[in-house]
Amino acid sequence: MPAKTKVAILAVAMIAAAGGITACxxxxxxxxxxxxxxxxxxxxxxxxxxxxxAGGSSNGVLTVALNGNPTTTDPYDTQDNLSxxxxxxxxxxxxxxxxxxxxxxxxxxxxxxAPDAKSITFTLRQGIKFxxxxxxxAEAVKVNLDRAKDPNSHLKRYSLxxxxxxxKVLGDYKVEVDLNQPFGAIAGNFAHPAAMMISPxxxxxxxxKVAQHPDGTGxxxxxxxxxxxxxxxxxxxxxxGTKTNxxxxxxxxxxxxxxxxxxxxxxxxxxxxxxxxxxxSSLQSNSxxxxxxxxxxxxxxxxxxxxxxxxxxxxxxxxxxYAIDKNGFVxxxxxxxxxxxxxxxxxNTWGYAKQPPxxxxxxxxxxxxxxxxxxxxxxxxxxxSNASGTVKADQFIQQQLQQVGITVNIQPLDSATLDSEIFxxxxxxxxxxxxxxxxxxxxxxxxxxxxxxxxxxFPPTGYNLGFYTDPVVEQAIQAxxxxxxPTKRQQAYATxxxxxxxxxxxxxxxxxxxxxxxxxxxQGAYVxxxxxxxxxxxSFTN
Amino acid sequence: MASNAAPxxxxxxxxxxxxxxxxxxxxxxxxxxxxxxxVTVAASVVLLAILVAAVVGASHYQLAQTPDYSAVLKPxxxxxxxxxDEFGRDLFQRVLAGxxxxxxVGVSSVFVGSxxxxxxxxxxxxxxxxxxxxxxxxxxxxxxxxxxxxxIGIMAVLGSGMINVIIAVAIFTVPIFVRLVQGTTLAVxxxxxxxxxxxxxxxxxxxxxxxxxxxxxxTIVVYFTMRIGSAILISASLGFLGLGVSPSEPEWGAxxxxxxxxxxxxxxxxxxxxxxxxxxxxxxxxxxxxxxDAVDPKLKL
Numbered sequence: 001m002p003a004k005t006k007v008a009i010l011a012v013a014m015i016a017a018a019g020g021i022t023a024c025x026x027x028x029x030x031x032x033x034x035x036x037x038x039x040x041x042x043x044x045x046x047x048x049x050x051x052x053x054a055g056g057s058s059n060g061v062l063t064v065a066l067n068g069n070p071t072t073t074d075p076y077d078t079q080d081n082l083s084x085x086x087x088x089x090x091x092x093x094x095x096x097x098x099x100x101x102x103x104x105x106x107x108x109x110x111x112x113x114a115p116d117a118k119s120i121t122f123t124l125r126q127g128i129k130f131x132x133x134x135x136x137x138a139e140a141v142k143v144n145l146d147r148a149k150d151p152n153s154h155l156k157r158y159s160l161x162x163x164x165x166x167x168k169v170l171g172d173y174k175v176e177v178d179l180n181q182p183f184g185a186i187a188g189n190f191a192h193p194a195a196m197m198i199s200p201x202x203x204x205x206x207x208x209k210v211a212q213h214p215d216g217t218g219x220x221x222x223x224x225x226x227x228x229x230x231x232x233x234x235x236x237x238x239x240x241g242t243k244t245n246x247x248x249x250x251x252x253x254x255x256x257x258x259x260x261x262x263x264x265x266x267x268x269x270x271x272x273x274x275x276x277x278x279x280x281s282s283l284q285s286n287s288x289x290x291x292x293x294x295x296x297x298x299x300x301x302x303x304x305x306x307x308x309x310x311x312x313x314x315x316x317x318x319x320x321x322y323a324i325d326k327n328g329f330v331x332x333x334x335x336x337x338x339x340x341x342x343x344x345x346x347x348n349t350w351g352y353a354k355q356p357p358x359x360x361x362x363x364x365x366x367x368x369x370x371x372x373x374x375x376x377x378x379x380x381x382x383x384x385s386n387a388s389g390t391v392k393a394d395q396f397i398q399q400q401l402q403q404v405g406i407t408v409n410i411q412p413l414d415s416a417t418l419d420s421e422i423f424x425x426x427x428x429x430x431x432x433x434x435x436x437x438x439x440x441x442x443x444x445x446x447x448x449x450x451x452x453x454x455x456x457x458f459p460p461t462g463y464n465l466g467f468y469t470d471p472v473v474e475q476a477i478q479a480x481x482x483x484x485x486p487t488k489r490q491q492a493y494a495t496x497x498x499x500x501x502x503x504x505x506x507x508x509x510x511x512x513x514x515x516x517x518x519x520x521x522x523q524g525a526y527v528x529x530x531x532x533x534x535x536x537x538x539s540f541t542n
Numbered sequence: 543m544a545s546n547a548a549p550x551x552x553x554x555x556x557x558x559x560x561x562x563x564x565x566x567x568x569x570x571x572x573x574x575x576x577x578x579x580x581v582t583v584a585a586s587v588v589l590l591a592i593l594v595a596a597v598v599g600a601s602h603y604q605l606a607q608t609p610d611y612s613a614v615l616k617p618x619x620x621x622x623x624x625x626x627d628e629f630g631r632d633l634f635q636r637v638l639a640g641x642x643x644x645x646x647v648g649v650s651s652v653f654v655g656s657x658x659x660x661x662x663x664x665x666x667x668x669x670x671x672x673x674x675x676x677x678x679x680x681x682x683x684x685x686x687x688x689x690x691x692x693x694i695g696i697m698a699v700l701g702s703g704m705i706n707v708i709i710a711v712a713i714f715t716v717p718i719f720v721r722l723v724q725g726t727t728l729a730v731x732x733x734x735x736x737x738x739x740x741x742x743x744x745x746x747x748x749x750x751x752x753x754x755x756x757x758x759x760x761t762i763v764v765y766f767t768m769r770i771g772s773a774i775l776i777s778a779s780l781g782f783l784g785l786g787v788s789p790s791e792p793e794w795g796a797x798x799x800x801x802x803x804x805x806x807x808x809x810x811x812x813x814x815x816x817x818x819x820x821x822x823x824x825x826x827x828x829x830x831x832x833x834x835d836a837v838d839p840k841l842k843l
Contacts, residue, residue, distance in 0.1 A: 258805065278615075278628075282807055332611055332629065386784050388803055395629065395790045399609045410788050411702075 060247035062522070062538055065260035065269040069228060069253045074211040075196040076148050076155040081439070084193040085533040086251050089233050090131075091196035091216030094122050094141065095187060101297060101348050101443040101529045103191045107136065107217060111190075117182040117484040120190070124173040129238040130199035131221040138169040143200040145177065153208075157194035160442070182482045184489050188350070188442035193532065219536050220249060228253060244524070244539035264289060264517055271525050273516035273533060276389075277335035283517055290520050293337050293513040297346040297529045299448075300338075300437040302382070302397065302507040303466040307426050310378055311433070311466070317504040318358070319368035323404045324397060325360035329510055333393045337513040343497045344449060346511040348529045351445025351480070351493035355501040358508065365404045377405025383421055384435040386412035393509075394435055408433070423460045426467045434465050437512070441530045445493040450477050453500060468505035472496075575836035582832025589825040592641060599642035606631060606639035606792040615808040625810040628800065633814040636792040640815065643793050644822065647704065648774040651711035656766055658712070659719025660758070664750050666720065667727025677720060684717040693776050697785040707786045711773045722765055723758050730757045760837040768830030771823040778819050794819050 070083040075091055078084055094108040105111060108122040128136040147153050148161040165180040179186065189195060202215035214222045219241060220233035231251045235243060252269060254260040257276050263269040265286065275283065275291065283291050302320070304311035311317060326340035339347075343355045369377060382397060384390045391412045398408040413421060422431055440448035451457050454477055455469040476496035480489045501508070514527040525538035577583060610630035618625040624633035666677040684692065696710040730736065731754060739749050774794075780786040781795025789796050794815040801811035 258802075261806075276803060278804060278807060328611055332614065388800070391784075391789045392628065392800065392803075398790055399629065410790055412784060412789060 060245055060540070061250055062246045062248070062271065062525075062535070062540075063250045063252060063263075063269045064271045064273075064533070064535065065252050065254045065263050067257060067260065067274060068255055070225075070231065070251075072211045073214040073222070073225070073231075074155075075194050075198070076144075076153075076157050076161075077211065078194060079156050081441075081531045084441075085535075086231055086233075087196060087214070087216075088193055088218070088532060089220040089249055089535055090214050090218045090222055090236075091193075091198065092218050093190060093193065093196040094124070095191040095195075097191050097443055097528060097530065099294075099526065099528060099534065101350070103187050103443070107197060111187065113184075113187055113484040115484055117179070117184040117186065117482060119176055119178045120186050121170070121174070121176045122190075124175065125240075126173055128217055128240045130201070130215055130217055131236045131238055132199050132201055132215050133238065134199045134201040136197065136217055137172050138175045140197060140200045141175045142167045142169055143203060144197050147203065148195070157192075160189045160192060160194050184481045184484050185442065185444040185446035186484075188444035188447065192442045194441075219243065223248070241536075244537065246535075246538050246540065249535060249538075261517075264519070267519060270522050271516070271518040271533070271535075271538075273514070273527050275515045275517045277337045277513075277515055280335070280337070280515060288520050289517055291515070291517040292526065293515045294527060295339070295346070295348055295529060296439065296512055296514045296531055297348045297443065297448075298437045298439040298512055298531065299341050299344065299346050300393065300435070300509045300512060301341070301344075302509065303434045303436070303452075303468075304505060304507070305429060305431045305433070305466050306505055307429070307467045308432065310372065310374055310380075313372045314503055315368045315372035316374065317507070319365040319372065319404065320401065320406070320507050321358040321504050322361045322368065323365035323406070324400045324507055324509065326357075326508075326510060328360070328400070329393070329396055333389070333396050334510060334512055337515050338510040339513075341508040341510055344453065344500045344506065344508065345440065345445055345497070346448075346529075348443075349440055349445055349448050350443055351448075351490055353490075353494035353497045355497060358504075362403055369404060369406075374405075377407065379407040379409065380432045381409045381411055382433040382435055383411045383413055383418065383431065385418055386414055390435065397435065397507075422465050425460055426458060429459070429467070431465060438463070439530055441532075443530065445489075445497075446477070446480055449473075449493070449496055449500070450481075453477075453505060466505050468503070470499055470503055472499045473503075572836050576832060579832045579835060581828060582836075585825045585828035585832065588821065589829050592822050592825060593645065595638055596641040596645035599638040599640070602635050602639045603642075603792070606635040607790070608632075615804060615811070617808070618810055624814040625808070627797070627811050628804060628808075631792075633797075633811065636797060637794070637814050637818045639792040640794045640797065640818065641822075643704070643787070643791070644774045644777065644819075647708055647711065647777045648770040648826075651708045651777070652715050652766060652769045652773050654708070655712040655715025656719045656762060656769070659716040660723045660755075660762060662716070663720040663723025664727055664754060664758070667724040668731055668746070668750055668754060674724070678724065681717040681720045684713075685721070689714050689772070689776060690779055693780060694783065694785060697780055702785060702787065704787050707777050707780055710780065711776050714776065715769055715773065718769065719762070719765065722761055726758045726761055727754055730754050764830055764834040764837060766830075767833055768827055771826035771830070774819065774826070775823055 066082050066085065068082050070086050071080055072078055072083055073087055075084070075087050078087065092106050094106065095103055095111065096106040098104050107125055107128065109125050111120060111122045113120045122141070124138060124141070130136060134140070145161065145164060145167045148155060149164040151158055163179045163181055163183045165178045168176040168178065170176055197217060198210060199215040202210055202213055206213045217240065219236055219239045221236040223232040223234050225231040230253060232248060234248045254263065260269060260272045261275065261279055261283065264272045280291055283289050304317050306312055330336060330338045330340060340357065342357060343352055345352050369375065382394055384394050394410045394412060398410055401408050422434060438448070438452060451463045453464055453468050454474055456462065457464040458467055459465060473496045476492045480492035483489060514531055516527045518525055521540050521542045523539060523541055525533065525535050528534050608631060613626050613630040615628055616622055616626045622632050622634065624637060626632055627636070662677050666674040693710045693714050696713055697706060700706040700709060736749060736753055739753055777786060778795030778798070781793045782799050784799060786795060787793045789800065797815035798812060801815065804811045
């Protein structure tokens, strides 16, 4: 009998040790610290593989492993990039982004923004049908936007459309969208995947349940969505563009990154994003697999609560910027797949202006702390999400700040607890430091700065977690919205970025790469700088 | 070892030995039986080494936390016996410092849990009635939860931190001891000498601690040792799930969490804390097994 228990104990202990191997998958939310970046090389629009029946093992089915579950298929109600990735195969917007985040017309043939930035007019492409056969025209655009701008629709992306006052149908294929205030960044809002067009028939038929019956103009149409398992789309017979030899796309939800890497190696999946940066070298040695990394538009930063001591002192905030070695962060936390941040927004964001770097300088950091009245440093708490990559970043920050005498207590929290910590008014906020990332999905400086660093976006409703406000910044960001003139807007955002950089409401850390990998017989699939996938031109070569 | 044929070490002879004249020497019998189990002896040696490591480990905390970015994820070598982790921290130092934390959590939580559990078990078993009903039903409720679920629930309420891990594991240990002690007490209180003590007017407290408790003690000691193994496992699981100590601490479970990222290209990062848990838990359980067999062959758990 003792022998039996001993075996049992052994088994239990081994399971415990092995527990380390399974359990706890990754997580990455839209703003979160995804991996990612450098040398954009998705082969974009070019040749669509001549192969007809997409031979080989693929059978025309492209299997994509994603690191989580989608939340919805209604673009107007979506807040995560994973859901957008799926939606973008079924839906298209009036405008969109190319692989460098430049705004390009999609369902619109052309567009013009009024000089006073109070309206935008679209001329639509003709002869396009939704998957259910409904024709795409000005009326369809109006139905979509009327729904989006109505607060009673309770859609999560209302803030992108709240400035729309009315939608005027000027002809079968011409629409004018009027705004209730100047909004110079409006084209970016229409290029955002949240503004993709849903079939008016589906909207009418299914109402608020349209997420279960997605219907758009994209190259693929919805087949099924098995919760927690996969979502399948198949080629849309009504698609107006060039069809490729990818007949179906199967999105598999695989929260554990190690599992998705194995799926790629075995050929079970043909495209995987994100790839953990420390697996890149082992994947690169496999000739059947291509590993790519492209720059993202995410900025990873630490937000300081500028209303509490010691972080209300700009000297302290600057000291922390000097104390953290950004190149070390790139190497240690992101395994080289990132660039040090050079502004509050990433270089691929429209309106970016490069700032002089805060080079790592321990002595300078110590001097600044002394000047601020903290010669012996202090103790502070750093909160963040509990995703594994984020926790690694937390620890690096902790180690770096230890060198200048700042003791950091790390608190990685699950998303619900984290939200309840950070989305509280200044008077109740116990926040000191927050580590996170932000991806401005409109690709415009406005969305990179306004929601994070202006007074109107203080928690609990906004994302300005450190309650930072500065008259120069407020004024410049407003000036950027008041005009549609790109030169003036660029200038305004340059002013704002310079002031933010000097005030250091954040510790500016890195712009991570998007790291992805695919089977070598796949081409034309890549990750966009906004961390969504572009799969519509994907094809198999064999 | 088993050459002493005469006294037949495994025969189910209870406390009074065959010899008539001499006082019974339970300790000697115990030691003899204990030493007759080679596996237990080996496990005890390992356990002793772990305890020494735990004591030494306390002073290695600073070393265990020192990063070296030029030596990230290095395999085991003469310089780094167990290799280094993703921040270039020496895994040998971390496992050592982790031994201190794990043993501290394991021993102190089971100690607290067993004291509370024993008291409640004695009361329930000895008095019976409504006290028994109340205590045993509460115990049943706690036992109805799988251990780890209970611990996770408690951590969710208390928040993270080492003290809270100890409290969580202690609470999870209490019902097991209540059950154990109550059962033994029920059997013991019917014995004639207890009845005799009661008739001559000895007080309840004295009976409980002078006469009942010593009978329960061997069971407690055996179970105490075995529960430390589970306590370490539970606290490592909590650490693994991110519910225990801060992730930068050299705690075995927390080390496993960060190491799982590197299992493909740096498997030693998971081996070091994983084996440490494995060996420690096995050692505690084997010693517990051996103790049980040595204390009383009739005592079946």
